[in-house]
Amino acid sequence: xxxxxxxxxxxxxxxxxxxxxxxxxxxxxxxxxxxxxxxxxxxxxxxxxxxxxxxxxxxxxxxxxxxxxxxxxxxxxxxxxxxxxxxxxxxxxxxxxxxxxxxxxxxxxxxxxxxxxxxxxxxxxxxxxxxxxxxxxxxxxxxxxxxxxxxxxxxxxxxxxxxxxxxxxxxxxxxxxxxxxxxxxxxxxxxxxxxxxxxxxxxxxxxxxxxxxxxxxxxxxxxxxxxxxxxxxxxxxxxxxxxxxxxxxxxxxxxxxxxxxxxxxxxxxxxxxxxxxxxxxxxxxxxxxxxxxxxxxxxxxxxxxxxxxxxxxxxxxxxxxxxxxxxxxxxxxxxxxxxxxxxxxxxxxxxxxxxxxxxxxxxxxxxxxxxxxxxxxxxxxxxxxxxxxxxxxxxxxxxxxxxxxxxxxxxxxxxxxxxxxxxxxxxxxxxxxxxxxxx
Amino acid sequence: xxxxxxxxxxxxxxxxxxxxxxxxxxxxxxxxxxxxxxxxxxxxxxxxxxxxxxxxxxxxxxxxxxxxxxxxxxxxxxxxxxxxxxxxxxxxxxxxxxxxxxxxxxxxxxxxxxxxxxxxxxxxxxxxxxxxxxxxxxxxxxxxxxxxxxxxxxxxxxxxxxxxxxxxxxxxxxxxxxxxxxxxxxxxxxxxxxxxxxxxxxxxxxxxxxxxxxxxxxxxxxxxxxxxxxxxxxxxxxxxxxxxxxxxxxxxxxxxxxxxxxxxxxxxxxxxxxxxxxxxxxxxxxxxxxxxxxxxxxxxxxxxxxxxxxxxxxxxxxxxxxxxxxxxxxxxxxxxxxxxxxxxxxxxxxxxxxxxxxxxxxxxxxxxxxxxxxxxxxxxxxxxxxxxxxxxxxxxxxxxxxxxxxxxxxxxxxxxxxxxxxxxxxxxxxxxxxxxxxx
Numbered sequence: 062x063x064x065x066x067x068x069x070x071x072x073x074x075x076x077x078x079x080x081x082x083x084x085x086x087x088x089x090x091x092x093x094x095x096x097x098x099x100x101x102x103x104x105x106x107x108x109x110x111x112x113x114x115x116x117x118x119x120x121x122x123x124x125x126x127x128x129x130x131x132x133x134x135x136x137x138x139x140x141x142x143x144x145x146x147x148x149x150x151x152x153x154x155x156x157x158x159x160x161x162x163x164x165x166x167x168x169x170x171x172x173x174x175x176x177x178x179x180x181x182x183x184x185x186x187x188x189x190x191x192x193x194x195x196x197x198x199x200x201x202x203x204x205x206x207x208x209x210x211x212x213x214x215x216x217x218x219x220x221x222x223x224x225x226x227x228x229x230x231x232x233x234x235x236x237x238x239x240x241x242x243x244x245x246x247x248x249x250x251x252x253x254x255x256x257x258x259x260x261x262x263x264x265x266x267x268x269x270x271x272x273x274x275x276x277x278x279x280x281x282x283x284x285x286x287x288x289x290x291x292x293x294x295x296x297x298x299x300x301x302x303x304x305x306x307x308x309x310x311x312x313x314x315x316x317x318x319x320x321x322x323x324x325x326x327x328x329x330x331x332x333x334x335x336x337x338x339x340x341x342x343x344x345x346x347x348x349x350x351x352x353x354x355x356x357x358x359x360x361x362x363x364x365x366x367x368x369x370x371x372x373x374x375x376x377x378x379x380x381x382x383x384x385x386x387x388x389x390x391x392x393x394x395x396x397x398x399x400x401x402x403x404x405x406x407x408x409x410x411x412x413x414x415x416x417x418x419x420x421x422x423x424x425x426x427x428x429x430x431x432x433x434x435x436x437x438x439x440x441x442x443x444x445x446x447x448x449x450x451x452x453x454x455x456x457x458x459x460x461x462x463x464x465x466x467x468x469x470x471x472x473x474x475x476x477x478x479x480x481x482x483x484x485x486x487x488x489x490x491x492x493x494x495x496x497x498x499x500x
Numbered sequence: 501x502x503x504x505x506x507x508x509x510x511x512x513x514x515x516x517x518x519x520x521x522x523x524x525x526x527x528x529x530x531x532x533x534x535x536x537x538x539x540x541x542x543x544x545x546x547x548x549x550x551x552x553x554x555x556x557x558x559x560x561x562x563x564x565x566x567x568x569x570x571x572x573x574x575x576x577x578x579x580x581x582x583x584x585x586x587x588x589x590x591x592x593x594x595x596x597x598x599x600x601x602x603x604x605x606x607x608x609x610x611x612x613x614x615x616x617x618x619x620x621x622x623x624x625x626x627x628x629x630x631x632x633x634x635x636x637x638x639x640x641x642x643x644x645x646x647x648x649x650x651x652x653x654x655x656x657x658x659x660x661x662x663x664x665x666x667x668x669x670x671x672x673x674x675x676x677x678x679x680x681x682x683x684x685x686x687x688x689x690x691x692x693x694x695x696x697x698x699x700x701x702x703x704x705x706x707x708x709x710x711x712x713x714x715x716x717x718x719x720x721x722x723x724x725x726x727x728x729x730x731x732x733x734x735x736x737x738x739x740x741x742x743x744x745x746x747x748x749x750x751x752x753x754x755x756x757x758x759x760x761x762x763x764x765x766x767x768x769x770x771x772x773x774x775x776x777x778x779x780x781x782x783x784x785x786x787x788x789x790x791x792x793x794x795x796x797x798x799x800x801x802x803x804x805x806x807x808x809x810x811x812x813x814x815x816x817x818x819x820x821x822x823x824x825x826x827x828x829x830x831x832x833x834x835x836x837x838x839x840x841x842x843x844x845x846x847x848x849x850x851x852x853x854x855x856x857x858x859x860x861x862x863x864x865x866x867x868x869x870x871x872x873x874x875x876x877x878x879x880x881x882x883x884x885x886x887x888x889x890x891x892x893x894x895x896x897x898x899x900x901x902x903x904x905x906x907x908x909x910x911x912x913x914x915x916x917x918x919x920x921x922x923x924x925x926x927x928x929x930x931x932x933x934x935x936x937x938x939x
Contacts, residue, residue, distance in 0.1 A: 069555060069556060069815060070553070071556075071598045071599075071601040071602035071815050072602060073548065073549050073552070073598075073602075074549060074551055074552055074553050074586055077549035077550075077551070078549065079546075079547070079548050079549070079599055079602070079603075080545075080546065080547040080548070081546065081599075081603065081606070081607070082544030082545060082546060082613065085544070085545035085546065085547060086544075086545070088547075089535070089545060096528070100846075100874055101869045101873075101874040101875065102865075102869070102874075102875070102876070102877075103846045103849070103874065103875065103876025103877060103894070105521030105524070105525075106519075106521060106524035106525070106528060107518075107519065107520065107521060107524060108518070108519040108524060108527075109512065109518050109519070110512050110513060110516035110517065110518070110632050111516075111550055111588075111618060111620070111632060112513055112516070112570075112588075112620075112632075113512070113513055114509070114513050116508060117508060117510075128575075128576070129575075131551075131572050131573075131575070131586075132572065132573040132575075132579070133570050133571065133572055133573070133588075134570075134571040134572070134573050134582075134584050136567075136568075136570070136571075136622045137567070137622075140571070141582075142582065143573075143580075143581065143582015143583070144582070145573050147513055147570075149550075149551075149572075159510045159512075160510075160518055160520075162510040163510035163511060163512075163518070164518075164520065167520070168520070169890065169893045169894055170880065170890075171879050171880045171890075173876070173879070174521065179550065181550070181551075183575045183576075193549050193550060193551075201879055203880065204879050204880040204881065205881065206879055206880060206881050208852060208858050208861075208862070208877065208878075208879045209879040209880075211862060212862070212877055212879050215862065215866070219866075219869075323859055324858055324859050324862055325862070326859065326862075326863070330866075376508060376510050407539075407542045410542070413647060419647050419763055420762055420763050420765060422647075423647070423650060423651070423654065423763055423764070423765075424765070426541075427654070427658075427769075430540045430541070430658075434540075435539055435540040435541075435542065436540065436541070436542065437541070437542025437612070438541075438542060438647065438651055439647075440610050440612070440640055440643045440645055440647045440648035440651050441609070441610045441642065441643040441645060441648075442643065442644065442645050451608065451609075451610075454608045455542070455608055
């Protein structure tokens with residue numbers, strides 16, 4: 062290094078995070094649980110490279126998205142051109158589309174995959190918004206059966222329940238129902254997006270807010286009046302259902318919703334599922350059922366998804382039916398990190414009182430591991446007090462101590478760190494004693 | 501997209517790989533096993549961002565290494581400058597050094613961490629050489645006790661053994677012993693690197709090859725003669741030990757080796773450990789003990805490591821003792837992918853014979869999952885034959901079948917796919933029947 066070492070910042074790059082051991086324990090536990098549930102539902106893991114060729118990504122995320130792609134400079138002689146040829150993964154859906162196009166019939170169809178991995182976006186970092194963050198997607202490609210939609214809902218449901226995040230409401234709707242709704246109120250098809258954006262805010266801004274926004278967006282006043290009346294009436298579901306039954310798209314959407322509700326039996330592990338007549342979901346690519354998992358206690362949307370039959374075929378030029386659920390994994394990790402109080406340290410720390418005891422300490426640690434416990438070994442230099450402090454900071458449950466006196470007597474001392482109780486036992490009884498103590 | 505979709509290659513970027521489900525099963529199994537072993541030895545997980553600020557990485561890997569760093573273009577208005585401000589992680593050691601400098605006393609000392617993660621190098625892709633590949637490091641920072649060295653050896657040993665890669669030899673030496681050796685043969689200190697590079701090739705090129713290379717590198721002929729005689733003598737270990745005992749560095753190095761051998765008890769899980777008098781390890785930053793895990797049957801070095809007391813302090817400007825083992829995880833994954841024959845599919849595939857049976861099929865799948873089995877559900881459209889073919893391609897063990905006839909009779913058919921045996925049982929007995937069948 063030519064510059065003095067101390068002039069360098071040691072913070073992680075802006076918008077990224079270091080995950081220290083206490084963070085990683087929660088992250089591993091969450092990822093492991095999700096993996097287990099996804100696999101128990103018959104989904105297979107997939108992973109793709111962190112970067113793609115730039116042309117694979119550009120044009121897939123709209124103009125705004127393109128601006129947020131991290132681009133990688135060409136290398137070697139071409140570095141001086143200042144041009145990029147690679148880019149960091151922006152989501153997990155474009156890589157899925159590429160994989161489906163690339164491997165085709167080598168994949169079992171319907172292709173059920175999950176993918177839990179970081180993506181990178183050059184967004185302005187902010188509270189809870191990062192430039193490197195994980196996505197957690199479960200998707201089915203190659204089936205237009207609504208059993209697929211119900212399956213990805215049930216899979217997300219099960220995962221959230223197993224994570225201890227039960228108590229959510231699954232709000233279910235269909236893009237087709239929304240199209241029917243727009244038509245039923247006499248809104249022009251071209252104004253569908255405007256209308257849906259306003260409607261989607263009902264939970265946040267209330268009926269008056271929606272009505273005001275619709276007017277601002279220039280929706281005809283007759284339509285706004287009818288909509289406003291239905292939204293503030295006693296029976297929103299009944300009123301909207303009646304209107305939907307008057308249009309073809311509306312009937313098709315209702316049928317999708319009713320079928321999925323029937324398949325799920327109306328109730329799901331950890332929550333309820335019900336039709337939500339005005340749920341739209343922001344993204345434009347959805348083509349059929351859409352849903353959000355809302356957790357009122359936590360005031361958060363913790364999962365969402367839908368059917369997007371036009372997207373995965375982007376590299377083959379043919380439409381390919383696809384449906385998926387995304388867990389809001391970063392939000393989930395934050396919620397669980399706050400809740401998580403479980404001990405994370407090793408079961409045992411084996412201390413070393415003097416050089417002569419080190420070989421036996423290594424042996425004891427290995428015996429303890431072979432019995433199925435985790436055993437940390439003191440590898441530093443320093444007196445007993447320092448070692449006990451280390452065991453304490455590591456959140457260990459037990460310290461094993463063998464000084465010269467114990468070795469001579471063929472014994473070992475076992476200290477239970479929470480209670481402070483200490484017992485001197487026969488060296489040969491170490492494993493059985495720990496098994497009793499640690500359960 | 502402005503260009504036709506079909507003009508795009510769907511291959512992963514050069515030097516990178518897609519990991520399809522069959523690859524991922526092996527990778528997950530290997531990573532999970534390693535994690536479990538590392539944690540049982542008291543090592544904590546750490547993760548750092550995929551990219552660092554460019555100035556954190558440059559100058560750390562020599563001129564050649566700097567050329568291989570993937571640099572990330574500035575964004576927004578600054579993109580046009582063609583300059584980079586970020587770069588993809590090149591190894592896991594510089595991030596460790598940054599973390600140690602950044603979080604200091606927030607970390608428990610000695611700091612025992614493992615890190616399993618991808619790194620990126622713009623190397624020319626080739627057989628078994630990738631631009632995105634995983635590293636798997638276990639390190640202890642903040643201890644100069646040789647118990648730390650022995651611990652990282654024992655940890656790597658245990659992990660390899662648990663992966664079924666027993667049968668290796670741990671070759672152990674010390675950089676101090678090598679310095680003593682050079683001195684003992686009368687080679688100038690300034691020629692140490694040249695001499696070690698030549699010596700390190702003994703296994704590959706034999707004594708004559710080493711002697712020829714030493715001559716080529718201009719090492720004095722008296723030294724070459726003495727070295728050649730020792731290398732081809734009956735008792736290499738004895739001859740070198742005698743020479744080492746004549747120098748201070750040599751005695752210090754021998755003491756390190758002997759102490760680690762004593763701590764490990766001469767034998768380790770899955771292999772043997774012995775002094776290897778001419779093992780040097782290529783990297784220049786090692787300062788004390790060094791080792792390699794050589795697997796003769798597999799003709800591969802599957803792990804390596806050593807003590808590097810001068811490196812981790814790079815950001816603080818103070819030396820900080822550190823020692824670590826690296827598993828050759830990509831090589832290990834290749835070896836195990838070849839060996840791995842274990843079934844990977846779901847326990848059960850629940851078929852759907854008609855729309856009316858779909859809700860019950862979903863329920864059955866969930867019952868089976870609750871009982872602890874994995875249950876895939878047919879989510880496609882298509883006749884029974886197609887569904888059985890799917891179950892077969894998924895490597896499922898059992899298919900559960902309920903058509904209109906079964907539903908009416910309150911029964912369900914269970915087909916064992918390997919044997920072809922099929923039994924029709926009471927619907928209520930499904931879980932107990934599967935428990936008997938699948939164990």
